[in-house]
Amino acid sequence: MKGASQGNTAWSERRGRRALSGKASWKRRAGPHAMGGLLRGWRVALMSGPHRATLHPLCSWPPGGAPQPEFSRLFQPQNLREDEVSGLDAGGPELTCKSQRLMLQAGLIQPATPGCFHLLPFAVRALEKLVRLMDREMQAIGGQKVDMPALSSAGPWRASGRWDRMGRELFRLDDRQGHELCLGPTHEEVVTALVASRGGLSSRQLPLLLYQVTRKFRDEPKPRFGLLRAREFYMKDLYSFDASPAAARRTYKLVGAAYGRLFERLGLPVVRVQADTGHIGGSESHEFQLPAGVGEDRLALCPGCGFAANAETLAPAAGPPACPACGGPLTESKGIELGHTFYLGARYSSVFGATVAGADGRPLPAEMGCYGLGVSRILAAAVEVLSPEDCLRWPLPLAPYRVCLIPPKKGSREAGASVEALRARLLATAPQLQGEILLDDRTQLTIGRRLKDAQKLGYPFVVVAGRKVLEDPPLYEVWCQDTGQVRLLSEEGVVELLRTTEVV
Numbered sequence: 093m094k095g096a097s098q099g100n101t102a103w104s105e106r107r108g109r110r111a112l113s114g115k116a117s118w119k120r121r122a123g124p125h126a127m128g129g130l131l132r133g134w135r136v137a138l139m140s141g142p143h144r145a146t147l148h149p150l151c152s153w154p155p156g157g158a159p160q161p162e163f164s165r166l167f168q169p170q171n172l173r174e175d176e177v178s179g180l181d182a183g184g185p186e187l188t189c190k191s192q193r194l195m196l197q198a199g200l201i202q203p204a205t206p207g208c209f210h211l212l213p214f215a216v217r218a219l220e221k222l223v224r225l226m227d228r229e230m231q232a233i234g235g236q237k238v239d240m241p242a243l244s245s246a247g248p249w250r251a252s253g254r255w256d257r258m259g260r261e262l263f264r265l266d267d268r269q270g271h272e273l274c275l276g277p278t279h280e281e282v283v284t285a286l287v288a289s290r291g292g293l294s295s296r297q298l299p300l301l302l303y304q305v306t307r308k309f310r311d312e313p314k315p316r317f318g319l320l321r322a323r324e325f326y327m328k329d330l331y332s333f334d335a336s337p338a339a340a341r342r343t344y345k346l347v348g349a350a351y352g353r354l355f356e357r358l359g360l361p362v363v364r365v366q367a368d369t370g371h372i373g374g375s376e377s378h379e380f381q382l383p384a385g386v387g388e389d390r391l392a393l394c395p396g397c398g399f400a401a402n403a404e405t406l407a408p409a410a411g412p413p414a415c416p417a418c419g420g421p422l423t424e425s426k427g428i429e430l431g432h433t434f435y436l437g438a439r440y441s442s443v444f445g446a447t448v449a450g451a452d453g454r455p456l457p458a459e460m461g462c463y464g465l466g467v468s469r470i471l472a473a474a475v476e477v478l479s480p481e482d483c484l485r486w487p488l489p490l491a492p493y494r495v496c497l498i499p500p501k502k503g504s505r506e507a508g509a510s511v512e513a514l515r516a517r518l519l520a521t522a523p524q525l526q527g528e529i530l531l532d533d534r535t536q537l538t539i540g541r542r543l544k545d546a547q548k549l550g551y552p553f554v555v556v557a558g559r560k561v562l563e564d565p566p567l568y569e570v571w572c573q574d575t576g577q578v579r580l581l582s583e584e585g586v587v588e589l590l591r592t593t594e595v596v
């Protein structure tokens with residue numbers, strides 16, 4: 093085993109150089125010794141078989157041997173300075189909340205135009221994990237993923253009456269033929285017209301749950317709070333089609349429960365509150381609100397019976413409002429709206445002729461629901477409520493990288509100690525960590541400096557090769573962000589700690 097890890101180390105050192113010149117040169121640069129170590133390494137991960145010693149001709153990377161991330165190569169500020177917030181110097185947006193400031197400081201987002209942000213690599217990694225979690229929950233209840241155009245013609249919006257009702261919030265434009273178009277803030281019209289265009293739905297297809305995760309647009313009068321209130325953002329929107337009000341209400345509950353599971357998975361204390369149906373319409377609506385000081389919604393919560401509503405929905409009362417369910421006193425909180433569900437009935441299906449087969453086989457307008465989750469908003473809101481003032485903190489499943497490895501400073505007494513063998517061993521034992529172990533190779537900086545940056549970026553686990561790495565056996569300092577613990581662990585100990593960590 094010792095030989096294998098030495099072999100991997102040699103290979104990994106070469107790999108570091110090779111990464112600069114592209115993967116085609118892998119075979120040439122990795123010598124026979126490295127190759128031997130490499131093959132021994134991936135036998136651990138692979139079952140033995142006839143292909144074990146050959147590489148696929150189209151793939152110059154063996155399994156487990158893909159390039160591993162190194163900090164100095166990332167499109168990411170290499171020097172995190174508290175006093176500098178990138179993008180805020182020349183006419184950038186006003187800093188209005190903690191998540192916006194932390195994400196700007198750490199180089200996760202960059203302002204583009206008012207209310208629009210570039211999402212940079214760390215942010216995109218977190219966002220993609222969130223989307224994978226959403227896919228899991230939506231597909232677990234039978235959701236089928238689609239992708240509808242953001243650009244929509246005015247026709248369907250006129251038919252539903254929302255072309256006028258949406259007012260200035262709707263981004264409108266004309267094409268070169270003079271056709272009126274808009275950039276969708278939501279897709280009730282588009283999806284209902286799509287379903288209608290494919291003919292009636294059979295009872296076998298019900299409930300039909302179509303969802304997408306796409307960019308949405310809203311001409312906010314006051315874009316602010318970074319990703320919390322942007323003009324262009326990611327939303328997960330799902331639309332349900334059923335044959336009867338009773339079936340549609342079952343579906344409504346099913347989707348609400350899936351949302352609850354998602355927020356639980358993220359560790360966010362989201363409350364489901366009764367809400368106003370607004371311009372979307374329908375007869376029933378709930379919001380999924382995350383209590384937070386920067387929230388723009390006012391929530392009325394009953395500690396007695398659990399009743400929760402958006403304060404907008406309550407009739408104004410003289411004196412302190414009482415709980416409509418139990419009569420007890422209500423408490424108020426501010427909240428960030430992360431999700432919204434609507435029971436629509438036949439409001440859209442009757443306009444567009446989206447039908448389903450009724451009990452007697454005759455077509456009926458579909459009973460519909462629509463369900464939104466703000467994807468980029470959930471990311472920012474999670475950072476907002478989980479982070480202290482000066483460091484990013486993520487829901488564990490969304491952390492952009494799960495582990496950061498900090499090798500010794502160049503020229504230090506420990507400089508000869510490598511963390512590459514540890515990384516290779518981690519990847520062989522826990523293949524789910526592929527691409528998740530970031531090496532902070534800025535060895536010109538002290539360990540303390542890099543550790544500070546690591547804490548700012550919020551990796552759940554930071555493994556430091558400090559002084560004790562020279563002991564026999566070598567010991568690593570492991571910083572566990574969620575518990576705040578620092579542990580001294582041997583290589584086996586680190587592997588044991590991370591072996592079962594689940595990555596989305």
Ligand SMILES: [Zn+2]
Nearest residue numbers: 394397415418
């Ligand atoms: Zn109550």
